[in-house]
Amino acid sequence: MKSADFDQLNHRGEGRFPPLLLNFRTISRKIASATFFFCALFVVATVLSIVVMLGVKAVPFLNRVGVWTFLTGTEWKPLRGHFGIAPMIAGTAYVTLGALILGGPLGLGVAVFLAELAPSRIKEILNPLIDLLAGIPSVVYGFYGITVIVPWIRRIFGGPGFSVLAASVVLGVMILPTIVNVAREAIAAVPDDYREGSLALGASRWQTIFGVVLPAARSGIIAAIILGLGRAFGETMAVVMVAGNMVAFPKSILEPTRTLTSNVVLEMGYATGDHQAALFATGFVLLLFILTLNLASHWLTKKGVS
Amino acid sequence: MSEEKIKIEVRNLNLFYGTFQALRDISLQIPEKRITAIIGPSGCGKSSFLRTLNRLHDLIPGAVVKGEVILDGRNIYTDSVDVVELRKRVGMVFQRPCAFPMSVYDNVAYGPRLHGVRRKRQLDEIVEKSLKMANLWEEVKDRLHERAQNLSGGQQQRLVIARVLAVNPEVILMDEPASALDPISTARLEELIIELKKNYTIVIVTHNLQQAARVSDYTAFLLNGELVEVGRTQEIFVNPKDKRTEDYITGRFG
Amino acid sequence: MRKEIDAFLTAIVVMGSLLVVGILIAIVTQVVVLGLPEISWEFLATEAAAGGKTGGILNSIVATLLITFIGILIAAPLGVGSAVYLEEYSTSNRLNGIITMSVETMAGIPSIVYGLFGLVFFVIMLGWGWSILAGGCTLALMALPLIMRTSQEAIRAVSNEYRENSMALGASREQTLFRLVLPAAFPGILSGIVLSVGRIAGETAAVLLTAGSALGIPRSLFDTARPLPVHLYILASEGISMSKAYGTALVLIVLVLVFNFCVYRLRKILS
Numbered sequence A: 001m002k003s004a005d006f007d008q009l010n011h012r013g014e015g016r017f018p019p020l021l022l023n024f025r026t027i028s029r030k031i032a033s034a035t036f037f038f039c040a041l042f043v044v045a046t047v048l049s050i051v052v053m054l055g056v057k058a059v060p061f062l063n064r065v066g067v068w069t070f071l072t073g074t075e076w077k078p079l080r081g082h083f084g085i086a087p088m089i090a091g092t093a094y095v096t097l098g099a100l101i102l103g104g105p106l107g108l109g110v111a112v113f114l115a116e117l118a119p120s121r122i123k124e125i126l127n128p129l130i131d132l133l134a135g136i137p138s139v140v141y142g143f144y145g146i147t148v149i150v151p152w153i154r155r156i157f158g159g160p161g162f163s164v165l166a167a168s169v170v171l172g173v174m175i176l177p178t179i180v181n182v183a184r185e186a187i188a189a190v191p192d193d194y195r196e197g198s199l200a201l202g203a204s205r206w207q208t209i210f211g212v213v214l215p216a217a218r219s220g221i222i223a224a225i226i227l228g229l230g231r232a233f234g235e236t237m238a239v240v241m242v243a244g245n246m247v248a249f250p251k252s253i254l255e256p257t258r259t260l261t262s263n264v265v266l267e268m269g270y271a272t273g274d275h276q277a278a279l280f281a282t283g284f285v286l287l288l289f290i291l292t293l294n295l296a297s298h299w300l301t302k303k304g305v306s
Numbered sequence B: 001m002s003e004e005k006i007k008i009e010v011r012n013l014n015l016f017y018g019t020f021q022a023l024r025d026i027s028l029q030i031p032e033k034r035i036t037a038i039i040g041p042s043g044c045g046k047s048s049f050l051r052t053l054n055r056l057h058d059l060i061p062g063a064v065v066k067g068e069v070i071l072d073g074r075n076i077y078t079d080s081v082d083v084v085e086l087r088k089r090v091g092m093v094f095q096r097p098c099a100f101p102m103s104v105y106d107n108v109a110y111g112p113r114l115h116g117v118r119r120k121r122q123l124d125e126i127v128e129k130s131l132k133m134a135n136l137w138e139e140v141k142d143r144l145h146e147r148a149q150n151l152s153g154g155q156q157q158r159l160v161i162a163r164v165l166a167v168n169p170e171v172i173l174m175d176e177p178a179s180a181l182d183p184i185s186t187a188r189l190e191e192l193i194i195e196l197k198k199n200y201t202i203v204i205v206t207h208n209l210q211q212a213a214r215v216s217d218y219t220a221f222l223l224n225g226e227l228v229e230v231g232r233t234q235e236i237f238v239n240p241k242d243k244r245t246e247d248y249i250t251g252r253f254g
Numbered sequence C: 001m002r003k004e005i006d007a008f009l010t011a012i013v014v015m016g017s018l019l020v021v022g023i024l025i026a027i028v029t030q031v032v033v034l035g036l037p038e039i040s041w042e043f044l045a046t047e048a049a050a051g052g053k054t055g056g057i058l059n060s061i062v063a064t065l066l067i068t069f070i071g072i073l074i075a076a077p078l079g080v081g082s083a084v085y086l087e088e089y090s091t092s093n094r095l096n097g098i099i100t101m102s103v104e105t106m107a108g109i110p111s112i113v114y115g116l117f118g119l120v121f122f123v124i125m126l127g128w129g130w131s132i133l134a135g136g137c138t139l140a141l142m143a144l145p146l147i148m149r150t151s152q153e154a155i156r157a158v159s160n161e162y163r164e165n166s167m168a169l170g171a172s173r174e175q176t177l178f179r180l181v182l183p184a185a186f187p188g189i190l191s192g193i194v195l196s197v198g199r200i201a202g203e204t205a206a207v208l209l210t211a212g213s214a215l216g217i218p219r220s221l222f223d224t225a226r227p228l229p230v231h232l233y234i235l236a237s238e239g240i241s242m243s244k245a246y247g248t249a250l251v252l253i254v255l256v257l258v259f260n261f262c263v264y265r266l267r268k269i270l271s
């Protein structure tokens, strides 16, 4: 119903309507379409201004310090002018990887169960629960981490408990809904012909799933993993609460670590000058990385459709 | 047709969807307070033709109309015609019954409210009158405030007709109005259509030849976007002039 | 043998699903069981004192309500408006692509980045300082993509037959939109709005950077405040009071459950 404007032919006319009314109609139409157009532009403008605003804060600083030094420097001593975020990059990489190792297979398993095996009554219960899991605020996950996960790790493995492992466990749970929902949709979108064809050849249910269904849903599943990765990567509060936040390269998964996001939220409250600029630059790096991830998953889902 | 008063005169009408020409040089006259049926195999342009009569093609990007449609002496395809006013005068009933997702009452009051009727008493009157004219009042008078989508298909189609009647049109266009209905609902609808003829000019598209024969006074036969033949229904069915009309009516193709 | 392997694999995914449900139940029960003893009229209706060690969470409840309300008040019209533009007005595929791409991007941006943007723009550039208003505006941006996407789906689900029928009765495009399309899409749009209320009411990082964390009931929109999630974060991570933290967490969880339940009901109505 996107229409060539059907009223425009008669905006000069008299018809059986007095001209005043006609003008009123034309004007209200113009106002309405302009308003909706403005709303849509606002969205585009927001994305652009987020990039520009962070860029304006970050780029001069990065130019001065040097991008390479910033990314690979191992010393983060803001008060002495050392701004190297390599330890935080490592921390982010560790906890994100840990989250994917724990949450990825579990999420995919649940997605397969929901899309291929579960009777509809179970689906009706399970789906809202998954949505609920997505709705729990990250600070509550962090709180659960502090009160349950961290003490567990301390008791079982020793050490401080606040660790890469604790953060990975919490994040692993937090990315489940994303992975389950995206992967489930990808699997459900595989046409039934594929399954029937395989079953007709004598393949068992799981041979069909591994041999036909999952390969057919491949790009959607990869997109699910990428989106889960993005979620873990960008998560802040839950990680801050359980990771211990020490700026150092962790030597084992039982040692504390600090991620890029944690660094921003921990220090932004009191940072000034170059220190503040360094934190904005950290945010800018985060943003660019997320934009790249989004492009990748966008490209993959597009590919999955065609 | 010379003895009839002409309500709509179509002159050299052509319709294009982009580069595809859906109607070719159609000229015909639609007499007032009569039922004119448009028949033809599917895809021949029946719906397209009907939609030129209330300028519904204005909504489709790329659709271009050339030629004249003269309603009461005035070409509706000129700048000075108010499309809203035109559509009030030329109402339309579509193939699938489409009750709006609101109450029965609000469905019928939808048009009058659009056109500025606000007073409750007046709306009540219009709703009752329209539902009565559509032979639906007795069935729904106690459920006016229930959701219209709970009505049966046949009731919904009559509701749509009541909704059209409520804006007080002069011409009613119907695009295969019975194609989604069961035989009993179809019979009731045909009865209603014949009754409406007293006050309204009706143009009905149908792929059901018996239906055209039963209800219409005049019949036009379209084929591949061209008007093959038009005339009194009896003559078209009993004594068609064109070989293609005869073939179609005797079921030899289409 | 094949049968056994199949049964084994099925058992694994069933156990995985049970594990996920178990995790959810564990989190919720932990918070409910340990939080419930904290909940009292006094806890809900008095302000926090001594940095949160004593007193209640009234100031945080007020802050959360205000910030969420501002966020939705801004995000809902913008989100629905842009959805309407995309579905009903836009004729250019190119522009459509750009807008859709922007929304997808916005949905993926982490909350901390929104927080940084809010800090630069609302707090510093516009000079609002750490405030309810800056926090609300930041949350509005975060809610926008979700509201927009759900509204778009709801509007798209309204059949074109309605539009044709309405136009054929002499309605203009705007009349059709306001009297028919939007009312028909309303439950879907509402469920998106309620869903994002639940999301932004629980947001912490972005609010911490834009609304600050001061105690006290905010007196104006330019006051800094400490919404529930920030309060929970500070109580728990600084070890101020675990029992108060459980009470706060319970209130937050209940909020989320209520909103999710509303969405669930709305979706039921829809189908």
Ligand SMILES: Nc1ncnc2c1ncn2[C@@H]1O[C@H](COP(=O)(O)OP(=O)(O)O)[C@@H](O)[C@H]1O
Pocket (backbone or CB within 6 Å): B017, B020, B022, B040, B041, B042, B043, B044, B045, B046, B047, B048, B049, B060
């Ligand atoms: N919106 C449109 N765009 C392009 N072609 C169309 C459109 N609507 C109908 N057509 C084409 O015009 C021809 C006539 O269609 P239609 O009027 O619906 O036929 P009928 O109602 O007789 O079955 C068909 O070939 C159809 O494919």
Ligand SMILES: [Mg+2]
Pocket (backbone or CB within 6 Å): B046, B047, B048, B175
């Ligand atoms: Mg047709």
